[in-house]
Amino acid sequence: MSVNDGLTQTDTSDQRTPAALPGAMSHAARVAELIDRLGRMTRELQYVDGLNPAQWEALRYLNRANRYSRTPGGVAEFLGATKGTISQTVSALESKGLIARTPSDRDKRVCLIDLTDEGHRMIARDPVRCIETIVGSMDEATAAQMVSGLGRLMASLQIELGSKPFGVCAACCRHLAPESGCKKSEATPKCGMTGEPLQGDAPQRICVNYLNDAAE
Amino acid sequence: MSVNDGLTQTDTSDQRTPAALPGAMSHAARVAELIDRLGRMTRELQYVDGLNPAQWEALRYLNRANRYSRTPGGVAEFLGATKGTISQTVSALESKGLIARTPSDRDKRVCLIDLTDEGHRMIARDPVRCIETIVGSMDEATAAQMVSGLGRLMASLQIELGSKPFGVCAACCRHLAPESGCKKSEATPKCGMTGEPLQGDAPQRICVNYLNDAAE
DNA sequence: TGCATAAAGTATCGAGGCGAAACCAATTTG
DNA sequence: CAAATTGGTTTCGCCTCGATACTTTATGCA
Structure with a gap:
């Protein structure tokens, strides 16, 4: 690629919104940008081990929620998704052997979810762990x-x-x-x-x- | 819902991984969790004004990139997506009248992208701006x-x-x-x-x- | 008690995002 | 000047996810 070949055309459009350029960005704007970018990267990070971001997040939640919150409804509420969507996510995790569903005998409508040993092994390889590592340094x-x-x-x-x-x-x-x-x-x-x-x-x-x- | 009805069953599974519980979480782990959660919320935030997160991010990039970087390839590289995917995103933005494609006369393969006035109006309502506002306070x-x-x-x-x-x-x-x-x-x-x-x-x-x- | 309503969960359908691969056109390189 | 590279688009199909309808169980009110 050519480096700087003496541009003949003036680049007027770049001067259009000088306030939006990085040099002039406030800390607040930088944070917003970084959050957005990091969110994208974090998302990308989670296409790993055959799971997708939603599945990882559900698994993470299920690993941390208390017993009576480890239900499809709890996951749905936490992730801000519909119950239908979560039902699929949970099914996926179950079919992969990472969680186990057991019907509650307290309320026969709900099913309680627990991580299997396999699930615990999986969560130990949580890809977002690498963020933790970096921040830890x-x-x-x-x-x-x-x-x-x-x-x-x-x-x-x-x-x-x-x-x-x-x-x-x-x-x-x-x-x-x-x-x-x-x-x-x-x-x-x-x-x-x-x-x-x-x-x-x-x-x-x-x-x-x-x-x-x-x-x- | 009942508050605390004297549970008879002991909740053994909750004691399984005490180190994973919030009380014991390190700052680093907290940051990882927050980044993940914020990423999800930020993503959700961007289903607005008929655009999706990818389109907002492309528009944001196109608003800030210099003239010779405002190409489909530049967007693809920046967002870490394939050129095919970005081609669709760019087409969507164009069909909405937010950007304009003009073929480069320097290299007839590339097309240069500029925000239209409509696009500038749109970027002014960028939903992630609300993060900026919060941090600004x-x-x-x-x-x-x-x-x-x-x-x-x-x-x-x-x-x-x-x-x-x-x-x-x-x-x-x-x-x-x-x-x-x-x-x-x-x-x-x-x-x-x-x-x-x-x-x-x-x-x-x-x-x-x-x-x-x-x-x- | 009994019936209406609400709530938990599942199944099905369809829209849309996105990567893969094939392809075209223009440019660079040997 | 041919071969290889690069920018971009198109097509195809998988997968995610919301919407809707439905089943089963709980609850609330007369």
């Missing part, structure tokens, strides 16, 4: 800042989206952080995702990060 | 830390993926940051994405963030 202060910033970003984003079906933390934060989670009885319950303590009226507020439900 | 220090951390994360991730087609910055960083970009002749060229200066052998290194190509 940074200094602790930066990592902590990122958790804080990204956590707040996600919380705000979920509020922004508003209509999304994230329940109220009233009774108890439904899943995740089962032992550090939003237990009413605890002195300072903490949200499982952002790790921030929920004081005062917190248990009554929307659980912006994850789901809500009955107690553990 | 945070303190500058946090935002700066996030840019730094996420930038490094992305750089490492791109290196990690290795085989991905990101060129060498030898001649010049191909697009983005056209005025602050990797100009060989400049004293301290800077990468358009991370904003970090590329000293010494930098121009010879892989342009981890974006593409490479001939000079501006």
